[in-house]
Amino acid sequence: MLFLLFGGSALVTGITMVLFPNPVRSALFLVLNLFCVAVLYLLLNAYFLATVQVIVYAGAIMVLFLFVIMLLNLGTPDRSLDKLRWQQPAAVGIAVVLAALFGAVIYQSVPAGPPASAMMVEAPTLYAPRAEPNPMLTNQISDPNQLRAITPDTMGTVTGIGQSLYNPGEAWLFPFEATSILLLIAVIGSVVLAKRRLPGEDASAAGEREGGTG
């Protein structure tokens, strides 16, 4: 029930975010959307993730977003630039068809319709309880495959997430570290693309650029 409520409102806020032409309203709806997703995380027993979602995304990042929007004084974009008008209805039509397809697929595949609340209770049982003591705690690690950090107790807590993220025997250490390269690239990119005029750039070319984007 809660899942339907918050899943539905996440969908609605997502759509309204895209539909509103005013960037401030869009950003505010995005905040709402992030809150709904945080509740969904809670329903999946991911407490820590839900907290971080609210603090980092809905809090810090969205505040920055709003600051930037207000600093740049962005207004409603000019729609007359849209030259391919026929694209819009076509896109909506195709999107509806695609959504219907995926809806049918997911409806068919989720087995024997356990209600969302029942799924929620079952979630921890996906992770089977272990009989032997946690090798992490007893310092008897011989085989990386023995490192099974997540138990029903630690699942969703900081401990569980930390153990699965930073444990070389787990699958998640590598993508986690690789993501840092991705962030480095993003930083380089913002420096390269957003830097003001470079020493070597001549004024005329820069002027043309200003004219092009402004």
Place this chain on the structure above:
Amino acid sequence: MNQSVLTDLQALICPLVVIVLGMIVLLLDLGTGDGPARRRLIYFVSLGGLVAAALLAVANTTIPNAGVGVTPLTHFGGGMVADRFGGLFCIVLCIIAGLAITMSDRYLEEKSLNSGEYYALILFSTSGAMLMALAYDLVNIFVGLEILSVALYILSGFARRERRSEESAVKYFLLGSFASGFLLYGMALIYGAVGIALKNTGLLQPTGTSFTNLGVIARTIQESAETGGAPITASPLFIAGVALLIVGLAFKAAIVPFHSYAPDVYEGAPTPVTAFMSAAAKVGAFAALIRVFGILLPADNASIAQAAVPFHAVLWGLAAATIVVGNVLAIRQTNIKRMLAYSSIAHAGYILVGVLASSVPGASQNAKDAVIYYLFTYTFMNLGAFAMVIWLGRDGGEYTSIADYAGLAKQQPLAAAAMAVFMLSLAGIPPAAGFLAKLYVFTSAVQAGLTGLAVLALVVSVIGVYYYLNIIVAMYFRDPVNDFSSVRAGGARAAALLSAAATLLFGFIPAGVFSPTIQRDQPTAQPILGAAEKSPLPPAVAVVSPQP
């Protein structure tokens, strides 16, 4: 524990070296001197590092590979795998990055672009494609793809004073992130399908491995087929997931319905970047395609292969459409960068034929080797052709119209000869390596029973001969319109001549680690690439407890 981490790092040494190299280049750009000396230092450090990385990858390809009945040697909790297949792709990527960097030196100077970030981004992007080739987990494939593409978005807008470069970056970024969304959604659906299947069959997942691990997925597919009932490959969730996966990867490889960004992006991006992305993005995407489809649509089990039939039809259609559209639209192009963009789409189609053949039992091994060989030769001929454009350009400008190259042979016979080699090779005419590559791919397609597709590809590639020869005719038989008497020396010339030499060399001596012929000499090397599908799960990852 430390021991195992060291082994893991050692197995992934090639991408790691490239990543560290990128960071070193960034620091060098900050710390050392000024002006041309710094540029030269960065240039040579990047090239030297890439050579080292390639050599390390060569060492990796000789690591005994997983054979039949042997589990693949996975690293980092099963997420990465270092085998001959991945090692070969890493070498190809090192060559691509090396050629792209070689041809950029004068170009960057004349356009007064910052070199440090540029080389670093190329290196990071290369490492992303390497991670895709070495990934054994859908999550790692996605992270690798994002590293590859985010760096490419930035690179294509690197000449930020030019409107076309900006347009190219924005287009690529918007469409690319949309495609990444499709890919990610597909992965999420597969995750769900695997989870549901494991729950239904009572094979609960041990904690600590992921549902997106290719080994876990392969095991689930097999077990769900063995325990009777519908195999997971027949579940709609799984099928939808695979379909979305195809969309995401096909976008990166510029397969036809998802190709429309390619000509605009290729035209607008700085030429060395175009050269780099036309090869690197394809190599990454095809490596992931082959790896993923070997697992998700295994051909060796009859009941599972049944479920894979629609996907074979889809890939068949994509390959045919790509070949036809790429070749037909290339004819009408007058801009050489756009022409090469459409030609690279057509080549993606030929490679897809090989990928499709690799999913057919019996032909799998040859087809995979044929695809690697094709990408290897494609690297030289395509990057070589772009290097020609840079080489013959002047004062930061380039001759992008095909008509501009008229009469080149009279003024610069060497350049015209090199260009002719690339065009002949791209067209697939015998003395050049492109012919052998096509031969291998089409042979493996016939072997896989895809005779119709092979014939179609052959017939349509004859159209390709027209537009490739068009350039040769212009160079040799028309009167000059431009003055090519003083062309710049520098890296682009070196890259072009090197590629031309390699194209000819590999046309005459199709040897080396890449050639399918090596399989006949070393029967022990036979099961290398196909092994991953056989029994992909380490025994430790077994059933822990039944469903309560």
